[in-house]
Amino acid sequence: MAGVKATARESCCLAPGSRCGTRWEALRDWVCRTTGKGVQLVAFAGDTQGKAPFYAQPVGFDGRAFLVGDDHGCDTEKLLHEACHWLIAPRARRTRPNYGLGPGPGWRIVDDVVGDNEEVTVMLLERLLASHFSLADSAIARPDYNVVSRRNVDWDACEARAADTYRGLAATLAK
Numbered sequence: 001m002a003g004v005k006a007t008a009r010e011s012c013c014l015a016p017g018s019r020c021g022t023r024w025e026a027l028r029d030w031v032c033r034t035t036g037k038g039v040q041l042v043a044f045a046g047d048t049q050g051k052a053p054f055y056a057q058p059v060g061f062d063g064r065a066f067l068v069g070d071d072h073g074c075d076t077e078k079l080l081h082e083a084c085h086w087l088i089a090p091r092a093r094r095t096r097p098n099y100g101l102g103p104g105p106g107w108r109i110v111d112d113v114v115g116d117n118e119e120v121t122v123m124l125l126e127r128l129l130a131s132h133f134s135l136a137d138s139a140i141a142r143p144d145y146n147v148v149s150r151r152n153v154d155w156d157a158c159e160a161r162a163a164d165t166y167r168g169l170a171a172t173l174a175k
Contacts, residue, residue, distance in 0.1 A: 011041060011068070011075040022076035027133040031066065031083045034172050038065035039079060060098045061086060077139045080129060084122040087165055116152035120144055124162035132173050 013024035028039050060067060066082040068075050089099040093109070101115050102108035108115065123143035130140060143158075144150050 012070075013074065013076050020074060020076070022074065022135050023133040024076050024079075027076055027079055027083075027135075030133075030172065031079060034169070035066075035083060035086050037061075037086065040065045040067050041070070041075070042067045043070045062097050063095045074135070074139050076133055076135050077126075077130075080126050080133060080135060081122065081140075084125045084129065085118075087169070088118055088122050088125060088161070112148040113152045116144075116147035116149065117154055117158055119146055120153050120155070121158040121161045121165075124158055125165055128162060128166040129169070129173075 011024045011028075012018060013020040013022050031037070031039060060082050066079055066086070068078045068082070085099050085101070086094055093100040096109070097107055099118075100107065100109040101118065110118070120143045123141065123145075126140055127137065127143075130137060144153060147153060
């Protein structure tokens with residue numbers, strides 16, 4: 001992905017002096033085992049901040065691996081968020097960069113209603129999974145922070161889909 005380079009950096013959650021307290025290694029292992037995808041810690045180069053309404057950097061998923069950027073925020077939260085995107089995305093979009101949601105040119109292949117509901121569902125699933133990896137609720141953004149329009153969101157459907165996905169993952173979390 002343009003503006004991103006792979007590095008051998010250590011997760012901020014494991015850095016000396018970190019008081020993060022999350023279970024980064026357990027999350028990384030669970031993500032790789034559950035999705036069959038790799039995890040790369042990456043650094044930004046140049047102007048890689050996304051534009052409205054997709055404010056995230058053009059990292060996340062390149063079709064092969066989850067890319068965790070070195071920007072502000074917790075690496076555990078960023079990886080959990082990307083794994084939730086993969087789990088929620090339809091199988092046909094799981095091989096596309098950022099699941100067809102953007103931000104790069106030609107990367108957004110869904111309309112705003114689908115994208116907004118998927119983003120909220122991802123955030124709700126992330127909240128359900130967070131405690132398994134000692135990720136504080138305060139480290140997770142509002143479920144609708146990155147949507148085009150809150151009017152697009154069917155909260156009941158998003159909550160039901162997140163809960164169904166979480167129930168389906170229960171056996172994988174026990175390992």
